[in-house]
Amino acid sequence: MTSETITREFFERPPLVCAKEMLGCQLTWGDTAGIIVETEAYAEHGDEASHAFFRPTTRTFIKDLPPGTLYIYLNYGVHWLLNFLTKGDDLRGFVLIRALQPVAGVDLMRKRRRLEGEKMLCSGPGKLTQALGITAQWHGKDFFSVPGVRLTRNRKRPRLAIDRRIGITKSPEFEWRFFIADSEYISFKKRKPAPDP
DNA sequence: ACACGGATACTA
DNA sequence: AGTATCCGTGTC
Numbered sequence: 095m096t097s098e099t100i101t102r103e104f105f106e107r108p109p110l111v112c113a114k115e116m117l118g119c120q121l122t123w124g125d126t127a128g129i130i131v132e133t134e135a136y137a138e139h140g141d142e143a144s145h146a147f148f149r150p151t152t153r154t155f156i157k158d159l160p161p162g163t164l165y166i167y168l169n170y171g172v173h174w175l176l177n178f179l180t181k182g183d184d185l186r187g188f189v190l191i192r193a194l195q196p197v198a199g200v201d202l203m204r205k206r207r208r209l210e211g212e213k214m215l216c217s218g219p220g221k222l223t224q225a226l227g228i229t230a231q232w233h234g235k236d237f238f239s240v241p242g243v244r245l246t247r248n249r250k251r252p253r254l255a256i257d258r259r260i261g262i263t264k265s266p267e268f269e270w271r272f273f274i275a276d277s278e279y280i281s282f283k284k285r286k287p288a289p290d291p
Numbered sequence: 292a293c294a295c296g297g298a299t300a301c302t303a
Numbered sequence: 304a305g306t307a308t309c310c311g312t313g314t315c
Contacts, residue, residue, distance in 0.1 A: 134310070136310075143310065144310090145309095145310090148308095149299090149300070149301090150300085150301090151299090151300065151301095167298080167299075167309090167310090168296090168297065168298050168299075168309085169309055169310065169311060170295080170296065170297085170309055170310095170311055170312085171295075171296030171297035171298070171309080172295070172296050172297075172311065172312070173296095173310095173311050173312070175310065175311085177310090188310095190310060192310085218311065218312070219310070219311075220311050220312065221311085221312075230298080230299095259310070260310070260311090261309090261310050261311065262310055281311095
């Protein structure tokens, strides 16, 4: 099976493009790994849900650091959330990793999560960081300089599904959440289709 | 439906 | 220093 390693050029594109293209890629983090099955995009400009909209330090972060830098922060005082900085020419922002399908180190994930069920291990942005052992110690680090960590594409493009982002109150209308349509490992069931008029 | 939780960044 | 903010999870 061919396996292509993702390099920095991947992230030299807009967050919407990267968020879609990361689906189906394998994220390896030390002794654990998972297929990315769900992502969300956040834009530097025009997106009120992005930290860049209300935090000067996040705008500085985007300006000063290279594409592929990890942006990790604590949410609700409990969960670390993993984001990648992406920089297209004039469209910059972040991709939030929201769910993985576990493929390696599953027993270690179970131990860290104190859970047995495989589908529960990484089916949420806070769950997957706990399963992979990700904390703020990698915040601001260049993904391509972290030992034992890599992104690879080792399967054909999955069938995409699109929906609104989850858990936000600002700019809720943007359909910037992407997931693998038939995956059993996403964080949130697909919204019911709108009833016929 | 609701409690839990704390680092961060911004104000003063 | 003090406080408002927050892109969730698990259990009720």
